[in-house]
Amino acid sequence: MNKTNVIVKNTAVIFAARIITSFLSFAATFYIARKFGVEDYGKYALALSFVALFTWLGDLGVDMFLTREVAKDKKSLKSILGNVLAMKMFLAGMLFGLVFLSVNLMGYPELTRSLVYVACASMILTIYANSFLSSFRAFEKMEYEGLSLILAKLLSSVMVFALIFLKKSLLWMMWAQVMGSVLLFLSSLFFLRSKFTPPSLKIEFVLWRKFIAGGLPFALTYFLVMVYFKIDSVMLSKMVGDGAVGAYNAAYNLVFAFMIISSAIVSSLFPAIAFNYSKDKEYSQRILSGGLKYSLILSLPFALGGTFLAEKVIFFIYGPQYSASILALKMVIWVLPVLFVTNLLGNCLGAIYRQKQVLYVALVNALVNVILNLILIPRYSLYGSAAATLATELLGMGILLRLISKNFELQLGKTSMLVLAANLLPLPILFVFSSFHILAIVCIFGGVYVLSLFVFGLISFAELKKLRPARLQV
Structure with missing residues (x-):
């Protein structure tokens, strides 16, 4: 199979898997939101957002580093993966300790704290599983990642529906996520052992220093990205209340339900760009251009349709109790096409060892987003957060386009106009x-x-x- 067909196959596999898992995950989330109401859903969403702010500490960017390095030297998998897993044992302890300390210092009520603890346990299991999934990507064997993700989301989603049917409490919904993470870990471990190599812990501090040096820019970038994606929920919880968090995340989750498509594109193209850039820059440029074209094709109709159908969408999925989410959806839906582009551009820069540039963009975005939220939330509540998110993403896209133009010659003006025309028709x-x-x-x-x-x-x-x-x- 030639290089282009491998990319297309992997894109198709991951796209299908992510579509299935996205549907299952968000169906469960939407059902939780509808059944528990705005206030309780706000607590649930806050717990997930709170833990997401600390996820970078349990990873330190080593999975992106693993994918990039193993893609270039397949024989290095056992050594690199063994050290990554050993390193994550220490990082997981630090992660849980910091989350525990932070949520207690901020004075959240008992239910919110309990939700955060359970969400953190789920996240730690997922962090370990991600190293196995990154190994599959390095070998461009996305089918194993896809199957693992589907099995995990199927279990957690079925558990959510069953637990709601049994009238269990909100905390049980978070335990369903833990069980999904357990299955993700076990299934991906099974495929790794049977198809690649059995993992074993290794401690080579020379490699650890290399991991930190190579992965830290990815980790800091991820942390800053989480700041401007998740800090608004934390700020809303303290400045307005759980109801605003619930209404805002109801709209926000509809946008991020479609980001799974972008993730599928990036997961498939990242190893190919990393492998080919130094050997065949023109081919890597065609890969990126094609990825950008399909990112626009797949994102713009959702933004356009979501603007005009916001009320119907909110009432159909959540019910009239979420009427405050309508205007928020009309605003944040336009973040989607911008995110599709920035997600691909940022990962492309990382694939060609320009992750420090991405870190710079993420730092600017995080600072701007926090400042805008501090200004806008007191005046406009969740709508201020929506405006801050859109403004931040537009700024980030402008900077990334300028940076990427220094490494690739992209001529997408005509393509962009054709995609826009195809959406207007x-x-x-x-x-x-x-x-x-x-x-x-x-x-x-x-x-x-x-x-x-x-x-x-x-x-x-x-x-x-x-x-x-x-x-x-x-």
Whole structure:
């Protein structure tokens, strides 16, 4: 199988797996939000956001480093992975200790603290499993990652629905996430042992120093990204209340439900760009250009449709109790296409050893986001947070585009205009069929949009047939 077909196969596998897991995960989350109400859902969302702020400490960016280095030298897996796992044992203890200390110092009530503790346990298991998944990516064997993710999300989602049916408390919902993380760890470990190499702990401090030097920029970048994605929930909880957190995250989660698509694209392209950049820069450039094109194709219709269908979407998924989320959704939905682009650009820079530049962008974004939230939340509550997020992402995209242009020659002006035109063509459907059920409108809009992609030459049957295109078309 040639290089392009490997990328397409991996993209298809991860895309399918992420779509399935995204559907399961967000279906469970939406059900929790609907059944427990705005206030309790706010506590649940706060716990997840709080723990996410500390996740970087349990990883220190070593998984990205693992993928990049093993992709170049497959024989190094056993040594690198063994040291990564040993290093994470120390990091996990530090992570839990810092989370425990922080949540108690901030004076949260007992239920919120308990939710945070359980969420932290789930996160630690996932951090370990991520090292196994990163190994699969390095070998470009995404099918094992996909199957592990599906099994884990299937278990946790089924448990959520069953526990709600049994009328269990909110804390039980978080324990369902722990069980999913346990299965993710065990299934990915099984595939690693049976298909690659049995992991064994190794302590080589020379390698640890190399991990920290190579991975820390990734970790700090991830931390700063989490700051400007998650700090708003923590700030809302203290400055407004759990109700605002619940309403804001109801809209926010609808946006991030689709980020799984971007993650699938990035997971497949990152190893290919890392491997080929020094050997065939032109090929890496075509990979990135193709990734950007499909990122726009897959994200813009959600932003456009979400703007006009926000009320129908919120009422259909959450119910009238979340009416405060409607305007927030109309604002944060436009973060989606920006995130698709910045996610790909940032990871591309990391793949070519420019992670310090990404760290700089993340630092600017985090500072701007915190400042904007401090100014806007007291005046506009959750809508201030939505505005701060959108402004921050636009700023970050502008900086990343400037940085990436120093390493790649991207000429996407024509492609971007064609994608925009393809999105505008089915726009009247949102008005003509406005009285229809939301699902009917989405299906009609989606069908016409796919046709418009063919009309404007953005996709072709050659690309779709058996997922074996000759090249990533730009």
